[in-house]
Amino acid sequence: MSAPRPTIYDVARAAGVSKSLVSLVLRGSDRVSEASRAAVESAIRDLGYRPSRAATDLAAGRTRLVAVLIDDFANPWFVELVRGLGQVLAPAGYRVTVVDSANAATAEDPVEGVLSMHADGIVVARDVPRALVDSAASPIVIAGTRTDAPVGVDVVANDDGAGARLAALHVIGLGHRRIGHLAAGGGAARARAASFIATAVEAGSEVVATDYTGPATEAAGFDAAGSLLRDHAGISAIFAANDVMAIGALGAARDLGIPVPAGLSIVGYDNTPLARTHLIHLTTVDDSGFGVGREAGRLLIARMAGREPVGVARTLQPSLVVRGTTGPAR
Amino acid sequence: MSAPRPTIYDVARAAGVSKSLVSLVLRGSDRVSEASRAAVESAIRDLGYRPSRAATDLAAGRTRLVAVLIDDFANPWFVELVRGLGQVLAPAGYRVTVVDSANAATAEDPVEGVLSMHADGIVVARDVPRALVDSAASPIVIAGTRTDAPVGVDVVANDDGAGARLAALHVIGLGHRRIGHLAAGGGAARARAASFIATAVEAGSEVVATDYTGPATEAAGFDAAGSLLRDHAGISAIFAANDVMAIGALGAARDLGIPVPAGLSIVGYDNTPLARTHLIHLTTVDDSGFGVGREAGRLLIARMAGREPVGVARTLQPSLVVRGTTGPAR
The missing domain is CATH 3.40.50.2300 (Response regulator)
Incomplete structure (x- = not known):
């Protein structure tokens, strides 16, 4: 605790950009080039910068929490998604937590569970429960190609x-x-x-x-x-x-x-x-679970900052990874 | 939604016990036999019973949320733990959510993350961060054999x-x-x-x-x-x-x-x-991750209901599962 806590000015200096550009990145603005955004995010990580959490957060009922609703913990596809979300949301002062609907006892409704945690934002990474969209007071971004994705909600998915x-x-x-x-x-x-x-x-x-x-x-x-x-x-x-x-x-x-x-x-x-x-x-x-997570995190930051949903799908290009389980037909 | 919502009386009838015994189970009392507890938990699941959440929950600042702090989502050992926790906590009206410290960006402190979600109870299933024990306003139960488990905190682990x-x-x-x-x-x-x-x-x-x-x-x-x-x-x-x-x-x-x-x-x-x-x-x-989860959930329910920590370790017996990767020495 002897080193002084890094400030937004330190981040701007390290990234070679202006303080207001750092602010734009922290607010999830889309008026930032990909290169500047990457430089700022990298400086935030390198310096261990944390935006000061105004005392008003608590008074305003903000939890600085983002809930991710998934299907089944036994399927590790979500690990990269959560890593991507964390990389964008943690520097902006948000914490990611995961709720698994498959492991819920039948007596409990996953929608009620997500609502009860008063998250500032919600990422739905399973087929979308209508009741959640109808009831949630917090912004929602859908991650992945999902059944029943409602019109007007932002979606980030691979193709x-x-x-x-x-x-x-x-x-x-x-x-x-x-x-x-x-x-x-x-x-x-x-x-x-x-x-x-x-x-x-x-x-x-x-x-x-x-x-x-x-x-x-x-x-x-x-x-x-x-x-x-x-x-x-x-x-x-x-x-x-x-x-x-x-x-x-x-x-x-x-x-x-x-x-x-x-x-x-x-x-x-x-x-x-x-x-x-x-x-x-x-x-x-x-x-590209990692990339989907980063994009979903950025959209969610913008939504949590008050911007209206775009209501369109952002689609990332997948790639083939050839390893040892495929070979020529005999 | 046409079937009437099951009541605590329905649960008591299905389990063949009294209403007050069902209440004891919901409060996590240890004055309940294992057989009765199992019968009540089974009836709760079969009927889809949910305890009515008093409107006072919100006013009292209760979130009905239990946070589980783990090491690394890429290691699926936690899946059974969360299943066990859910089986006990969901019927009692609590929702389980998982926070992974390995995936946190360096800029974010997992302890602060867990505190910010205002969970009613915390399960620590990694080596214990001292700052969490010092700062948490909510009861903590430690799951697993952990470095730096503080004296006076309940621990459930396998041997x-x-x-x-x-x-x-x-x-x-x-x-x-x-x-x-x-x-x-x-x-x-x-x-x-x-x-x-x-x-x-x-x-x-x-x-x-x-x-x-x-x-x-x-x-x-x-x-x-x-x-x-x-x-x-x-x-x-x-x-x-x-x-x-x-x-x-x-x-x-x-x-x-x-x-x-x-x-x-x-x-x-x-x-x-x-x-x-x-x-x-x-x-x-x-x-016995599932059993550790159930025991930890029961201890936590008791603590959340105001009972003092026992401050001792509950130890479950592990068992060997012989499958295909071991055989006689040549």
């Missing part, structure tokens, strides 16, 4: 259609002509399925898709891949709705004695921490 | 010494006589290391332990296991400080071309959702 197309072109380029798809419920999974099938069929490949519409869990991926591989001869590649289902498929392949990728290629979606482990080393689509 | 002993006896029973241990920082990891080494040495086995004291991540497990296997001939089994490090070790073994379990046995700790996947199928110690 699931483009990502699934990358996955399809990859396996087709490897020579796979009979491909399985592990489907799941929810807006993102549906968008991925539609684009993957359209791309593959257009290229003259055949896709056998499962008709499962429940949550995209490891167990669901294991079951669906097992059925697919047993009931449909000649499938040499599988595209799963997400990484967790792909890990289920890897387990099914192992149990059936099918080597990956020599006998079966598997592609996931999300580029989760699991996909990046040395053990799993999964070919997947990086849907 | 890490007993769990590591189970792991040691398992690999020794399989005939392994030269065993690696992947150490890590933190109170739980240290307790596991000490007990594992003592048990193995007592049984006449040799343990080569790494001296790493950082966070127990997959990357750390991969690096440590790689060094261990390259530098020390004859190691036929590895006990990792937790599941995530064990998954790193599985990756290292694969990269070195060592088959598991034929050439190397690997044991983790936590019984995370990852350990239970068909693909990883990891032999591990179940440290």
